[in-house]
Amino acid sequence: MSAGILIAEDEEPLRVLLRYNLEAEGYAVEETDRGDEAELKLRESVPDLLILDWMLPGLSGIELCRRLRQRPETRGLPIIMLTARGEEADRVRGLSTGADDYIVKPFSVPELLARVRALLRRAKPAEIADRLTLGDIELDRVQHRVRRAGQDLHLGPTEFRLLEFLMRQPGRVFSREQLLDGVWGRDVYLDERTVDVHVGRLRKAVGHGGAPDPIRTVRGSGYSFDETFR
Numbered sequence: 001m002s003a004g005i006l007i008a009e010d011e012e013p014l015r016v017l018l019r020y021n022l023e024a025e026g027y028a029v030e031e032t033d034r035g036d037e038a039e040l041k042l043r044e045s046v047p048d049l050l051i052l053d054w055m056l057p058g059l060s061g062i063e064l065c066r067r068l069r070q071r072p073e074t075r076g077l078p079i080i081m082l083t084a085r086g087e088e089a090d091r092v093r094g095l096s097t098g099a100d101d102y103i104v105k106p107f108s109v110p111e112l113l114a115r116v117r118a119l120l121r122r123a124k125p126a127e128i129a130d131r132l133t134l135g136d137i138e139l140d141r142v143q144h145r146v147r148r149a150g151q152d153l154h155l156g157p158t159e160f161r162l163l164e165f166l167m168r169q170p171g172r173v174f175s176r177e178q179l180l181d182g183v184w185g186r187d188v189y190l191d192e193r194t195v196d197v198h199v200g201r202l203r204k205a206v207g208h209g210g211a212p213d214p215i216r217t218v219r220g221s222g223y224s225f226d227e228t229f230r
C-alpha cells in the first residue's frame with residue numbers, strides 16, 4: 001500500500017507541483033489550502049506524512065503543528081514544515097513546536113522528495129519493507145518465512161508475530177503488557193506469563209544449533225531485540 005501524504009499549502013502553483021511530483025512517486029496525495037481545513041481532515045484520518053506550510057489562512061502551520069503534537073493520534077505523525085526564506089529564526093521555533101523537518105522556500109523538488117522518503121523510512125521502517133534483516137536473521141513478511149544464516153526456521157504463528165514485532169524496533173525494550181497488546185491484540189486477556197512462554201519458544205527456534213540469542217531479557221522490564229546483534 002502506498003503511503004498517504006497530506007499537503008497543506010495555500011500557494012496554488014506550489015501545491016500543484018508538489019502533488020504532481022508526489023503522485024509520480026506513487027504516494028496517495030490529499031491537499032488543502034487552509035490550516036483549519038487541514039485540522040479537520042486530520043481528525044477524520046491521519047496520513048503517513050504531512051507537508052505543512054508555515055503561514056496558512058484559517059490556522060497557522062505552527063499552531064496546527066503544536067495542536068497535532070498534543071493529540072495522541074497525531075503525536076507521531078511525521079511533519080515537514082515549509083517556510084519562506086529569511087525566516088531562519090523561526091527554524092528553531094518550528095522544530096521546537098514538533099516539526100520533524102524543515103524546508104526553506106524556494107526548494108528543489110528532488111530535495112523535498114528525498115526528505116519525504118527519509119522521514120517515511122525513519123517513521124515506519126517496517127511498514128515499507130517486506131523483509132526485515134538483522135544480523136543473520138531474515139524475516140519475510142510476505143512469504144511468512146524466517147531464515148537464519150540461510151536456513152529456514154520453523155516458527156509458530158505467534159512466535160512469527162512476536163519476532164516481527166521485536167525486529168521492527170531493535171533495541172527498544174517492550175514490557176510484557178506492550179507485547180501482549182502489540183502481538184496478541186488489545187481485546188485479548190492473557191496472563192503476562194504467556195509472553196514468557198512464547199519468548200522461550202521463539203528463542204528455542206531462533207537459537208537452533210547453538211546460534212547466539214538475539215533476544216535480550218531486561219530484568220523487571222521485558223524484552224527487546226538486541227540492537228548490537230548484527
Ligand code: CA
Nearest residue numbers: 010053055056
Ligand atoms: Ca503560505
